[in-house]
Amino acid sequence: MAGFQSPPIRRILTVLSVLFVLSLSTAVSAFNVSTLRFDEAYTPLFGHHNGNLIRSSDDKSVRLVLDRYTGSGFASSDLYHHGLFSASIKLPSDYTAGVVVAFYTSNGDIFRDTHDELDFEFLGNVHGKPWRIQTNVYGNGSTSRGREERYLLWFDPTKEFHRYSILWTETHIIFYIDEVPIREVVRSDAMGGDYPLKPMAVYATLWDGSTWATSGGRYPVNYKYSPFVSEFSDLVLRGCRKDPIQQSPSAAADEGCAASDAELAEAEYATITPERRQAMLKFRHKYMTYSYCYDARRYPVPFPECDVIPSERVRFRDTGNSNIVGIRHRRHVRRGRRVPAVGMGSNSQAAI
Template sequence: MALPKFAGFLLLPLLLFISGAAHASGVSFDQNYQITWGYDHIATLDNGREVQLSMDASSGSGFASQKSYGSGFFNMTIKLPGRNSAGVVTAFYLISHGDRHDEVDFEFLGNREGKPITLQTNVFADGVGNREQRILLWFDPTADFHSYKVLWNHHQIVFYVDDIPIRVFKNNKRIGVPYPTQPMQIEASLWNGDSWATDGGRTKIDWSYAPFQAHYRGFDISGCEFQSQDAGRCYSLAYWWNSWKHWVLDEEQERQLEDVRKNFMNYDYCADRSRYPVPPPECH
């Protein structure tokens, strides 16, 4: 499979240090995050600037941001479990909590050694999900760290891999499509997904390869911290990610996105007529 001919990466603007936007370079894990489960399966490294999640037959593990956010540009740098990771799911996502939750997912679906790892993205809004897209990455995500990012403003959600846009979910509330607007935490986890993750659940986890380990870096956060008494401020144009030039992709980003879709996408819910004989409205 040929590599896409990316002419260059989008150079993101310098982050503005404005009131309510949390951002710092090289911050340690415990400044912005906390362990949520699998406490004895998590290790902090490099003076707290790296976290290792582990999973074995007894448990996986996960962590979450200490605060919730109403918009932002969220980044995590991840190195996935190597060797035989079939059935193992490594995740990085935004999520609200409650019955009708919002969620924006990166899920990495492990595979047998030598076979490609699938990246699945999904969007839930007002409790409605089932918007999966899947791509095969153009590099080995187990060999080194790569960055995975989400831009979330009131106009669009953009998923990035190493600054290359791989998916856009537009705000189409005007045509009745729910859009994530609830305050969301940033979460990450390593967990057992062998009921569905690899070959539709036919390939199970080989526990002889445990413990499986995923490494996370980049615990600074560029986001509008949610405050219930002033929720609307997270749409303010004072935050760079809400500025007009982030309402749509530019021409180069559109080309990069099309290259990814053409060369690496192997599933799109919008094209799945067995699930959606009539495509959802956002797919038109």
């Protein structure tokens, strides 16, 4: 991570990164998945009328741009009931405080009060501080019970592309970075409706999160450093397309989703092997900086899916923040809207 962190933090993370990469050499291998052209699976969402969504000549990659006038984003043309959703992403470089890049699934446009959502959120930072990644899980509108986790990375995400994937099945959810599982949520009866159940679309957005993204809004976006550019390629959508409001789906549609779910369950990325589980535990030990499972002030009783590991628990304060590399984090990030209203500047985004 040379070049964008203060020396003490940079030295510590460099050592951790080398050790972590060496430990992955035999633990992971690339997934065998087919990629899609943009026009096969996605459609522009906002910013394209301002020239802030730029597709490559072969339509296999897209650039999202944030400037002082608007951000940009795209969405899948269909909704999916379970699947693997993946993209290789390169984040904006230089001073990125207040900048938010998001890759996520949601059905909030259809089920406004009971929406489901699975998030990768990339939070920019000031000079000398690294990008942070946040994952979250919502089911049936459970936004008051946020399940945030935040992490640092073992690489500089602004230098080259890295793959970020969300696997969603009937029984579990896995977040991957470069084929390394970083988080698993196993469905249980105790979770009830908090587990995502309804079909969702896939989104990618770049926008102004000045009010909350960096140190609780202390450092807003500085447009002196704009335009901010994030690149997306290797687009993967593998799952069952489904109409979320269809009341009586045909037998053929049911069979289609059953077959798709069965195929998904048999894929190599649907199961965390012992080697990958060891890699996940190492990642979480070295790079996880916040977990809702250890936030005793916010949630005195851990959620049912929380697997509280005693050896891991001692590394976290009762605010859920880790002592990792001496970086302090806010206890709870307040999230803003990912998609600004059409015709409004990105600074006018309302908080959820």
